[in-house]
Every structure is written in C-alpha cells, then in structure tokens.
Amino acid sequence: SLYDTYYTRCQQMLLSGGYTVYTSFDMDLQNKLQQAVDDNLAGYTEVSDDGIYKMQGAAVSIDNSTGNVVAIVGGRSQNLKAGYTLNRAYQSYRQPGSCFKPVAVYTPQLERGYTPDSIVDDTYFNGGPHNADGSYAGKISLRYAVEKSKNVIAWKLFQELTPEVGLSYPIKMGFAKIVDSDYYPAASLGGLTNGVTTVEMASAFAAIENDGVFREPTCISKITDSEGKTIVNNKKNRKEKHVYKQNAARMMTSILQGVLVSGTARGNALDNMSCAGKTGTTSDKKDGWFCGYTPYYTTTVWVGYDNPKTLYDLYGNTYPLRIWREFM
Numbered sequence: 001s002l003y004d005t006y007y008t009r010c011q012q013m014l015l016s017g018g019y020t021v022y023t024s025f026d027m028d029l030q031n032k033l034q035q036a037v038d039d040n041l042a043g044y045t046e047v048s049d050d051g052i053y054k055m056q057g058a059a060v061s062i063d064n065s066t067g068n069v070v071a072i073v074g075g076r077s078q079n080l081k082a083g084y085t086l087n088r089a090y091q092s093y094r095q096p097g098s099c100f101k102p103v104a105v106y107t108p109q110l111e112r113g114y115t116p117d118s119i120v121d122d123t124y125f126n127g128g129p130h131n132a133d134g135s136y137a138g139k140i141s142l143r144y145a146v147e148k149s150k151n152v153i154a155w156k157l158f159q160e161l162t163p164e165v166g167l168s169y170p171i172k173m174g175f176a177k178i179v180d181s182d183y184y185p186a187a188s189l190g191g192l193t194n195g196v197t198t199v200e201m202a203s204a205f206a207a208i209e210n211d212g213v214f215r216e217p218t219c220i221s222k223i224t225d226s227e228g229k230t231i232v233n234n235k236k237n238r239k240e241k242h243v244y245k246q247n248a249a250r251m252m253t254s255i256l257q258g259v260l261v262s263g264t265a266r267g268n269a270l271d272n273m274s275c276a277g278k279t280g281t282t283s284d285k286k287d288g289w290f291c292g293y294t295p296y297y298t299t300t301v302w303v304g305y306d307n308p309k310t311l312y313d314l315y316g317n318t319y320p321l322r323i324w325r326e327f328m
Contacts, residue, residue, distance in 0.1 A: 018226030023219050024068035033059050033071040033299075036327040040319050041076055041303070053078060054305050058088035059323060060202040060217075061299040067206060067215030067238070069199070070297070093177050093195040094302055097316065099280030099289040100190035101154045102252055103173075103204045104166040106146055107212075109157050110248035116143040116255050120153045129155050129189060132281070146255045147263030149279065151189050158188030172243050173207060173214045175200050190280060198302045205291045206298035208252050209276075212244030260292070265317045268325055270294065275328065279316025286310055290320035292328070299324055 013019075037057040044055035053076050061071040074087030086092070106114075122137040122145060124130070129151040136152065137144070145153040158166050163183040171178055177194035184191075199217055207214035216239045223232040244252075256276035260269040264279040277292020286308040291300040301320040305311070 019231075020224045022221045022223070024063070024066070024070055024221050025072075025219055026063075026070045029061060029071040030073075033061055033073050033327050034077060036323045037073050037075075037301075038077050039326065040323045048306070050084075051078075052080070052084075052306065054307070055303075055311075056088060056306050057301065057303045057319070057323060058092065058198045059299065059301040059327070060089050060198045061297050061327070062202050062206045062217060064206060064209055064293065064296055064298055067203075067210070067217065067240075068221070068234075069202070069217050069219040072199070072219065088302070089198040091197070092302075093197055094287050094304060094308075095192060095282045096190040096196045096201060097280030097282045097287060097289055098149045098151075098154070098190060099201060099278050099291045099300075099316070100170075100192070100196070101146070101149070101188065102208060102256065102278055103170055103201075105154050105158045105161065105188050106142070106255070107208060107244045107248050107252045108161055108166055108169055109142075110251045111245045112161070114142055114157075116141065116251055118142045120145055120156070122150050122152050124152060128152055129186075143255050143258060146278075147258045149264050154188045155185050159185055163187055169243060170196070170200070170204065172241060173200070173204050174216060175204075190282070198300050201289070201291050201302075202298055202300040205278075205293055205300060207243050208249050208256075209293045209295075209298050210249075211246040212242060212249035214241045214243040215239070256292070265290070265321050268317070268321055270325070270328055277324070279321065281315045284310050285312070285314045288314040288316050288318060288320045290316050290324045292324055294328060297328065299328060 041057050046054045056075050059073045063070045072089045074089045119139050122140050124136050131151050179193050181193045203217040218234050222230055224230050253276050259265050273294050275294045280289030287304040289302050301323045303319040
C-alpha cells in the first residue's frame with residue numbers, strides 16, 4: 001500500500017540521513033518502570049514458540065508538568081532476537097475494563113450537574129450488567145459507586161449521557177480504534193471492539209489530572225537534520241485541548257483519591273503524597289489495569305497474556321496495582 005511505501009521511505013531516511021532525535025525519556029524512570037514490570041511478573045516463566053513470555057505487561061508514565069512521556073515499557077525484559085519490535089504500550093489494543101469509566105462516563109457526567117455526593121441507585125435491572133462482586137447497594141453516592149466500581153451505575157449514567165456523547169471524549173483525545181460497534185451501553189464498562197492502548201489511557205488520565213486539558217502524548221522533543229536544522233519541534237507546537245471542564249476534572253480526581261483509600265485499591269495510597277487512580281478488570285479476567293496519578297506523574301499499567309486468556313488472580317488491584325505502586 002501507499003502507506004507502507006512512504007513508511008519504508010521515511011524509515012530509510014531516518015536511518016541514513018544523519019538525523020538526531022531528542023526524546024523526553026528519563027532513563028532513571030524508564031529503568032524503574034521496566035524493573036517494576038519485570039519484578040511483579042517474574043513468577044510467570046511460560047514462553048511461546050518464539051521464546052516470548054506469554055504473560056506480559058505494558059506501562060507508560062507521563063510527566064504532568066509537560067504532558068510528555070518520560071517512560072514507556074512495551075513488555076517484560078528478555079533477550080530477544082533482532083527484529084522483534086512489538087511495543088505493547090502503544091501497539092497493542094486491549095479492553096480497558098473499568099478504567100474507561102472515568103474517561104467516558106463519570107467525568108462527562110460531572111460536567112452535567114452530577115457531583116461526588118449525588119445519590120444514584122445501585123439496583124440490578126433487567127438487561128443491565130451485573131456488579132463484579134454480585135452485590136447491589138441500593139441508594140449510594142456517586143463517589144461510593146466509583147470507589148467500589150459499580151457496573152450498574154456506570155451503565156445507567158452512560159445510557160443517560162448517550163454513547164455518542166460519552167465516546168466523544170476519548171475520540172477528542174485521539175483514541176484511534178473506537179468504532180461504530182462501540183456505540184452500545186457495554187462501552188461504559190470498557191467493553192470495546194478493539195480496545196485502547198496503554199499510552200491512550202495514560203494521556204486521558206493525565207488530562208483529568210491536568211484540570212481537563214489534554215496534551216497529545218509524545219516522547220519526541222525535537223528532531224534535527226545532518227546540518228543541525230530543527231525539522232520537528234514538539235516544544236513549540238504542542239496540541240492542547242480543553243476536553244473536560246476544570247471543576248469536573250477536579251471532582252473526578254477527588255473521587256479517584258478515594259479508590260486508593262477505601263475503594264477497589266484500598267490501603268494502597270502512597271504514604272508520602274496525594275494520589276488518585278482506578279482499577280480495571282475485564283469480565284473474564286483477561287486484562288488487568290491500573291491507571292493513576294500523583295501531582296507529578298500519571299502512570300498506567302496493563303497486564304495480561306499476549307493471546308488473551310483468563311488468569312484466576314488477575315485483577316486491576318493485583319499485578320497492575322503492584323507495578324504502579326512499586327514504580328510510583
């Protein structure tokens with residue numbers, strides 16, 4: 001295809017044209033993030049036919065002061081043969097589970113008159129989803145519904161919002177694989193056709209942290225040619241977008257702080273600084289996520305098998321949360 005032709009041409013130019021590429025990576029953070037992924041998945045030694053660990057993880061960390069990616073881990077460390085280049089953090093699309101709720105349901109609803117104290121009704125209804133733990137709490141606050149990740153509430157609020165409105169938020173933030181078949185209530189729980197990348201989730205949570213202002217995630221600060229002329233400068237032309245209203249983003253942060261204190265990730269708040277986050281587990285435990293932030297960094301972690309399969313103890317608050325916490 002035309003794209004492949006251009007891609008190959010550009011790749012060859014990059015390799016032979018004397019360019020210098022400056023990145024925003026912080027090698028200390030990069031090594032720490034890789035270490036956290038490796039440490040927490042070390043027990044899984046099963047490999048595929050080509051020697052790749054079957055149980056995998058991906059993680060991305062964004063510096064909240066700039067919106068730049070400072071660390072990206074595309075898989076577990078292992079000596080791989082030349083030519084193996086899969087970086088799961090931006091190339092693998094996976095189901096985000098409940099981590100999608102703040103992005104497409106709750107922050108949008110907090111712009112529309114809901115507050116953390118709004119009373120919602122957690123009661124099972126015909127055709128609706130089940131809560132993960134099978135229990136329904138009746139009249140509860142929105143804050144409690146998010147802390148306990150109540151599927152019924154996310155589903156109801158998403159229907160009220162409409163999928164068109166809810167999904168317009170990730171689309172504004174460049175989520176690349178939201179498709180027509182996603183415009184159904186199940187999307188409220190992260191049930192998507194193709195899914196999302198770890199980078200996309202990091203940039204969305206970073207936007208919530210950043211008072212609702214989204215910055216396109218990048219790890220390239222500039223590129224110069226063989227004569228030293230700058231041909232790409234991301235410092236200058238950074239695309240910024242007000243995606244969520246400031247007060248909605250701040251209320252969301254306040255709710256997400258509770259997740260680490262008394263919610264699905266309770267007892268995991270960092271002891272030396274404020275932090276906020278959300279767990280995500282897909283219904284058949286094939287994907288586990290933790291997306292969270294401090295005032296300084298936003299970090300998202302995905303864990304699962306390359307060929308999706310159920311793992312009895314894979315939840316957002318097991319491996320992904322442990323990786324997040326060790327790194328943060």
